Structures are given as C-alpha cells and as structure tokens.
Amino acid sequence: MNRLFLVSRQFSTSVRRTMIIKPVPVLEDNYSYLLIDEDTKNVALVDPVEPAKVLDAAKKQGVTPQCILTTHHHWDHAGGNKDALKSLGSVDCYGGDERIEGLTKQLKDNDTVKVGNLQVKALATAGHTLGHVCYFVEDTKTGQKAVFTGDCLFSSGCGRLFEGSAKQMLAALDKIADLPEETEVYFGHEYTRKNLQFAEHVEPKNEDIKKKVAWAKANQCTTPSTVKIEKLTNPFMRVRTQELKQSVLSDNESGLSDSEILLKVRKMKDSF
Numbered sequence: 085m086n087r088l089f090l091v092s093r094q095f096s097t098s099v100r101r102t103m104i105i106k107p108v109p110v111l112e113d114n115y116s117y118l119l120i121d122e123d124t125k126n127v128a129l130v131d132p133v134e135p136a137k138v139l140d141a142a143k144k145q146g147v148t149p150q151c152i153l154t155t156h157h158h159w160d161h162a163g164g165n166k167d168a169l170k171s172l173g174s175v176d177c178y179g180g181d182e183r184i185e186g187l188t189k190q191l192k193d194n195d196t197v198k199v200g201n202l203q204v205k206a207l208a209t210a211g212h213t214l215g216h217v218c219y220f221v222e223d224t225k226t227g228q229k230a231v232f233t234g235d236c237l238f239s240s241g242c243g244r245l246f247e248g249s250a251k252q253m254l255a256a257l258d259k260i261a262d263l264p265e266e267t268e269v270y271f272g273h274e275y276t277r278k279n280l281q282f283a284e285h286v287e288p289k290n291e292d293i294k295k296k297v298a299w300a301k302a303n304q305c306t307t308p309s310t311v312k313i314e315k316l317t318n319p320f321m322r323v324r325t326q327e328l329k330q331s332v333l334s335d336n337e338s339g340l341s342d343s344e345i346l347l348k349v350r351k352m353k354d355s356f
C-alpha cells in the first residue's frame with residue numbers, strides 16, 4: 085500500500101478499519117469520494133460531480149449511497165447532485181450554501197450528520213467560497229478520523245480566494261490544523277505535484293517537502309494526506325513559521341499580520 089511517508093499506521097494492523105474511503109477520480113483532476121461505514125453499509129457520496137462514475141464505484145463495493153455531502157457550490161463539485169438524486173431517489177443532499185445544486189438540508193458550522201457509525205461534522209470554512217464547508221468524520225467504533233476538505237485545503241496548497249478574504253482562509257486552515265494530527269485529509273483536486281513545486285520554491289531547505297516530492301513522483305494518486313503532513317509541508321499552513329517568514333518576507337515586511345502573510349503567499353502562488 086503506497087501510503088504517504090508520514091501517515092500514522094496506527095489503524096493498519098491493530099484495529100480493523102470500519103470507515104472505508106474510496107477516492108473516485110472525476111473530470112480532469114477532481115476527486116469524488118465514497119464514505120462507507122463497513123459495519124452498517126451506510127454510505128455517503130462526497131461531491132459526486134460525475135454520478136455515473138461514483139455510483140458505479142459504489143456498485144462495485146456492493147453498497148447503496150444514502151446521502152450526498154457537498155463541500156461548496158462550484159459546478160465541478162456540486163454539478164452532479166441533481167442527476168445523482170435522480171438515481172438515488174429521496175436521499176438528503178447536504179451542504180453549507182444555498183447555491184448548491186439539489187441541496188435539501190443546509191448545514192451550519194458544527195452541525196452533525198450520521199452515516200451509520202460515522203459521525204460527520206460540518207466545519208464552516210469560508211475563503212475559497214463564502215459557504216464552503218469541510219466535513220470532519222469520526223468513526224465512533226474505532227476512533228479513525230478523516231476530513232474532506234474540498235477546495236479549502238489541498239495537499240501542500242489551498243484554494244484560490246474567489247469570495248472570501250485571506251483572514252477567512254487563515255481561520256479555515258486553522259480549524260483544520262486544530263484537528264487531531266493523525267486525521268486523514270481527503271482533498272478535492274489532484275494538484276499535489278504542482279503545489280509541491282511551489283512549496284519547494286518558498287522553502288527550499290524543508291526536508292519534509294523534499295521527501296514528499298519524491299513520494300509524490302512515485303504515486304499518481306496522492307490522496308489522502310494527514311493533518312500532520314500538511315502542517316509540515318503546506319506553505320499556507322506554515323505562515324507563522326520562521327522558516328517560511330524568512331523565505332518570503334522582505335526586511336520592511338516584518339510587521340505583516342499572519343493573514344497578510346497568507347495573502348502574500350497566495351498571490352505568489354497565483355503567479356507562480
């Protein structure tokens with residue numbers, strides 16, 4: 085199994101995993117996911133933009149999805165909801181933004197949804213869009229943890245600031261950084277290799293980034309990461325570190341706030 089170099093292995097041998105997450109590559113570089121509680125066979129679809137592919141993946145697993153979790157209203161995440169609902173019948177379609185196609189239940193920050201034994205908590209994470217939510221999932225039987233981060237947090241990157249401010253994005257990334265370090269991070273796009281080029285550019289001496297670059301070269305699909313790995317290798321989660329500050333700030337910028345540093349790094353990435 086080609087797990088990322090620093091992934092905690094605490095669940096791989098001693099505890100039987102009952103939360104199963106299957107990435108389904110869709111469109112050019114998006115990921116939809118199947119979130120499965122193996123014990124109860126309850127299943128959620130995360131951002132099923134190409135329903136045929138995602139439902140086919142569910143069929144192969146021998147499971148029938150009972151709800152849809154949408155991270156945000158952009159078409160490449162929510163654009164398959166109506167067709168998925170046509171196939172699934174009257175199931176709930178969750179999200180944090182009334183603009184989401186097919187939405188049946190709007191979630192607020194910290195609202196929870198059950199998927200069998202899995203407890204799913206919505207984390208309001210404005211920045212990329214104003215109604216963006218991430219989904220933090222805990223398996224109440226095994227303690228296994230995962231977070232679906234949509235276009236808020238990518239592996240070694242973050243979403244563009246289309247609607248929110250840098251301050252909102254920093255608060256969103258801080259929420260994810262505050263989750264337990266072993267939490268697996270399932271992101272919305274396979275941008276990892278490009279993101280790492282930029283991460284290496286801003287922190288050329290960071291050994292964890294170098295290791296991740298080598299790992300990502302050998303692994304086409306890089307999801308999931310973990311909260312721990314992102315704290316070590318994601319420039320947007322490292323705006324408070326001396327290493328990143330020394331690299332990106334000029335002498336007259338030492339008074340910049342954390343969110344101003346994030347904005348500066350975001351602009352550097354936009355034109356990288």
Ligand SMILES: [Zn+2]
Nearest residue numbers: 156158212235
């Ligand atoms: Zn988006």
